[in-house]
Amino acid sequence: MAFQMGEETRTFPITWDVSANKYKIESRGLRILTEGMKDKKIRGIRCHECDTVYIPGPFYCRKCHIEIDEVVEVKDTGTVMSFAVDMADIRGNPLPEKRISAMIKLDDCDAWFIGTVENMDWKDAKVGMRVKSIWVDEPQGKFSDIDHFEPI
Amino acid sequence: MRNVAIIGVGYTPVFVSKRIDVSIAEMANEAANAVFRNTGLTIDQIDAVVQGNMQPFECVNLPYLWASEHIGAVGKPVMRIATGGTTGMTTLMCAYYHVASGLYDVVLAVTWEKHSDGDAQVGLAGIVTPEIFTMVMHGLDLITGRGMGGTSGGSTGAAAYQALSYLHHSGADPEHIDKMAALERSNAALNPYAHLRKKTTVEDIQATPFISWPLRYGHTCPTTDGATACIVASEEKVKELTDGNVAWIIGVGSCTSDPCTANFIEGQITDPAEQESCRIAAKKAYEMAGIEDPSKEFDMAELYDGFAHQSLMYAEKLGLCKEGEAHKLLDKGAFNIDGELPINASGGVFSTNAIGTSAMNRPCECALQIMGKIEGEHKIPKKIKKALAHGWGGLFQYNSVMVLSDTPKKSS
Numbered sequence: 001m002a003f004q005m006g007e008e009t010r011t012f013p014i015t016w017d018v019s020a021n022k023y024k025i026e027s028r029g030l031r032i033l034t035e036g037m038k039d040k041k042i043r044g045i046r047c048h049e050c051d052t053v054y055i056p057g058p059f060y061c062r063k064c065h066i067e068i069d070e071v072v073e074v075k076d077t078g079t080v081m082s083f084a085v086d087m088a089d090i091r092g093n094p095l096p097e098k099r100i101s102a103m104i105k106l107d108d109c110d111a112w113f114i115g116t117v118e119n120m121d122w123k124d125a126k127v128g129m130r131v132k133s134i135w136v137d138e139p140q141g142k143f144s145d146i147d148h149f150e151p152i
Numbered sequence: 153m154r155n156v157a158i159i160g161v162g163y164t165p166v167f168v169s170k171r172i173d174v175s176i177a178e179m180a181n182e183a184a185n186a187v188f189r190n191t192g193l194t195i196d197q198i199d200a201v202v203q204g205n206m207q208p209f210e211c212v213n214l215p216y217l218w219a220s221e222h223i224g225a226v227g228k229p230v231m232r233i234a235t236g237g238t239t240g241m242t243t244l245m246c247a248y249y250h251v252a253s254g255l256y257d258v259v260l261a262v263t264w265e266k267h268s269d270g271d272a273q274v275g276l277a278g279i280v281t282p283e284i285f286t287m288v289m290h291g292l293d294l295i296t297g298r299g300m301g302g303t304s305g306g307s308t309g310a311a312a313y314q315a316l317s318y319l320h321h322s323g324a325d326p327e328h329i330d331k332m333a334a335l336e337r338s339n340a341a342l343n344p345y346a347h348l349r350k351k352t353t354v355e356d357i358q359a360t361p362f363i364s365w366p367l368r369y370g371h372t373c374p375t376t377d378g379a380t381a382c383i384v385a386s387e388e389k390v391k392e393l394t395d396g397n398v399a400w401i402i403g404v405g406s407c408t409s410d411p412c413t414a415n416f417i418e419g420q421i422t423d424p425a426e427q428e429s430c431r432i433a434a435k436k437a438y439e440m441a442g443i444e445d446p447s448k449e450f451d452m453a454e455l456y457d458g459f460a461h462q463s464l465m466y467a468e469k470l471g472l473c474k475e476g477e478a479h480k481l482l483d484k485g486a487f488n489i490d491g492e493l494p495i496n497a498s499g500g501v502f503s504t505n506a507i508g509t510s511a512m513n514r515p516c517e518c519a520l521q522i523m524g525k526i527e528g529e530h531k532i533p534k535k536i537k538k539a540l541a542h543g544w545g546g547l548f549q550y551n552s553v554m555v556l557s558d559t560p561k562k563s564s
Binding site for chain 1: 165166171172173174175211281282283285286287290291292293295296297298299300301302303304305309312313314315316317320361362363364365366367410416417418419420421423424425
């Protein structure tokens with residue numbers, strides 16, 4: 001016998017006020033990164049044991065589990081490790097223009113940034129391609145200071 | 153450590169987009185009742201209860217207490233598990249630990265998700281709420297997804313990075329994802345407990361739009377309402393309570409890596425397609441189970457694939473074939489229900505995804521195939537002696553593995 005759904009039960013719509021939450025985050029590495037971005041510099045933290053460079057940097061090495069504090073500056077060029085071509089927004093609505101969103105490993109560091117790659121046809125995008133950061137004219141110390149990446 | 157078997161499985165009557173006729177607790181109750189009906193056991197014969205689901209999807213934070221009567225937990229120890237996509241298998245593993253340890257003899261595991269009571273995308277965002285809000289405060293354009301940190305297409309957008317990295321390293325083509333998707337959706341059409349039940353061709357999949365290339369709408373799992381319950385028991389209780397037709401859990405393993413997506417605040421350092429944690433979890437489970445060559449010893453596998461590329465990727469990570477070979481086996485038909493190694497005969501998570509249940513339905517489907525109790529035409533037409541179940545979750549980082557067998561392990 002096929003399953004028959006029963007009578008509709010009552011529904012009570014609610015909203016959840018996320019602003020009631022006050023999250024604390026590890027912010028020293030984030031501050032070092034965003035402060036540097038005001039001068040178009042990208043800075044992270046290097047582990048003196050395993051040489052891993054984190055951006056934004058935590059003040060402990062996630063591999064060695066030791067405290068680390070060496071601030072290093074890395075290049076704003078990098079390599080595409082993987083990418084996706086966005087065709088819909090976060091709610092699934094189609095985007096007017098297809099957009100390459102890439103995981104980019106910046107030179108001299110181990111962290112994979114996510115950023116959009118522009119000024120190229122998405123069909124030409126490849127894992128391993130080289131890209132550079134395109135900065136805004138007047139950086140504010142925010143992630144949006146890097147407007148996008150472009151192929152080198 | 154004692155031998156432990158799955159002695160019965162109970163599903164809600166259907167897995168669908170919207171159960172408008174029941175509450176969460178009533179839905180969990182349907183699954184619990186089904187497993188009692190299928191095993192002939194009563195609540196009094198249960199020593200302990202483990203419950204699993206993910207809190208952000210419905211914003212119900214103590215469901216095992218709210219629904220304690222509905223799942224037969226009153227007067228018994230009860231524990232709640234939430235490990236993301238792997239929740240279901242971790243819940244079953246927890247029940248397994250209860251019995252293997254010798255502390256309890258018969259344990260009930262109940263998992264559910266009622267996605268229509270919440271919003272899956274909001275729930276998934278809830279995993280990284282502090283990170284996302286911090287990024288937004290620092291200039292992340294969450295709405296358009298453009299610029300630094302920007303990504304779009306929700307969870308499919310995040311999975312697309314993994315899919316492309318997998319395609320790049322394996323040599324598979326995007327068309328292989330279409331093919332795997334069509335195979336699993338067609339399997340789901342045979343399974344009365346699957347959600348998206350439609351015989352599907354590669355052309356049907358290719359007619360669906362891309363959400364985030366290389367992933368299409370047709371490569372993506374649905375959000376499902378449903379619940380699953382399962383009873384595990386010790387070897388002594390198997391003799392006492394059953395006719396001996398059970399499925400033995402002979403190996404378990406789980407492992408996490410660092411978060412390999414959305415780890416904005418400390419920086420992501422791992423390829424989401426690397427999945428070393430899957431290899432480590434599998435190694436542990438195989439050692440326990442005495443599996444020496446996973447590419448030869450399994451009669452079937454149920455793999456966790458929220459997105460269709462993951463069946464291929466995890467077949468490789470779990471050692472069912474060599475790296476870069478899964479798509480070739482797919483082309484040969486090896487993963488079909490009547491193939492050499494049927495993968496996701498049930499239709500997989502890709503066709504039915506009530507998240508709390510998803511990783512428990514994998515071992516439960518293996519158990520039902522071993523016991524010959526599959527309802528539906530997705531019964532594998534050969535004797536199943538050894539089966540592999542896999543769960544995936546977290547921030548692309550957590551893997552759980554379970555090996556099931558028609559015979560118990562010999563006591564050492």
